[in-house]
Amino acid sequence: MSTDEEWKKHKLSQLSRFKGKLFQASDYSAPSTDWDHDHCEGCTATFAEFDGPEILHSGYFTICESGIDDSKTPEFIVEMQEQGCEVMAKPxxxxxxxxxxFQEYRAILNLRLET
Ligand SMILES: [Zn+2]
Incomplete structure (x- = not known):
């Protein structure tokens, strides 16, 4: 198997959990000043508001409810709460x-786009 095929297979396995999910096209906006970038779930390309080599400024996102472990509050939220900030426990x-x-796996994974 070629490296190219392995890479495609890797991306597919990364993206398979989004099967049938509804996505929205959007410009990227950073969730907070500490959390200023994200990565493509498939190819790990970087999304950010700042400019840089190979930085993407827009793409497709979906809200991931199932990815959060209810029993555990993320550390940065605990820290913010300790500092007296009102933070939603489940962002x-x-x-x-x-x-x-998205284009490459849209048909294979039945990714839906909100219009
Ligand atoms: Zn990608």
Missing amino acids: DVKSWICKEC
Whole structure:
């Protein structure tokens, strides 16, 4: 198997959990100043608001409810709560997919796009 095929298979396995999910096309916006970038779930391309080599500024996202373990509050939220900030215990976690991966796996994984 060629490296190219292995890479495609890897991306497919990474993206398979999004099968049938509804995505929205959007410009990337950072969730917070500490959390200023995300990665494509398929090819790990970087999404951010700042400019840089190979930085993407828009793509497709879906809200991932099932990815959060209810019994465990993420560490950065605990820290913020300790500092007296009102923070939602369960923030919406967006999973991002770049345009290239979305187009490539849209049909295979039945990815839906909100219109
Ligand atoms: Zn990608």
